[in-house]
Amino acid sequence: MTQDQSLTASQLAELKELLQARRQDLHKQMEQNRANLAPAVNTAGSVSQDESARLANQTREVDSALTSLDAQDLDRIDRALEAMDEGTYGLCDACGCHIPFERLKIEPMTQHCVACKSSWEQKQAKV
Template sequence: MSQQPQHPLTAAQLDELKALLLKRREELQLEMQQNRENLTPPTSDEGAMVQRNVAREVDQTLTDLDANDLARIERALKAMADGSYGQCGECGCDIPFERLKIEPQTEHCVACKGRWEAAAAKA
């Protein structure tokens, strides 16, 4: 009889985290839709063209950030399906439930994320 590997998260915790991921995915999709609508080119007769162009750049940046976050959510949902969710992508340790509740799409433990951020700050 083969044994299933013990997962540090309970079924109830996984359900809670999945609900958080699905809710955030829906929020991001709505935000991205709104940002895309804001990206439509202004007509030539609109005033404050420079201000509109700056706003469009901000909307594009937000859409790009949302797309990155959405991709992380999709990877987290896939990891839930294959049983690898909640493990650090760098060191392989179990990510605590408390951290996952704060950022359920995280792919790294606090220690690895801290090292990554410190390295990025130096670059």
């Protein structure tokens, strides 16, 4: 067992708590989004039928955009928690290096080290 840059048990526990808290937040947020967006259409009042249909459409688009973003985040959180169980958490997906604890604390569901992520972002920016 090498103890080089890999995460300690207590660091892992801390990150796991962060991930679980974030997952709970996301669940709450998703429920709130639905609750907030639904009544906005009903209280529109004197708008014409066309207008309210347009609003309903718009609301649905915003809602599904938000939800799919949240769903992506949830997916990443679940994957991070799975990796923790498998003991592969904290390793960069691209180069396999240890992602520093300080970085994981800020972005616990990241799967890439800073170097790989910034080169990926540069590639994205060119498209």
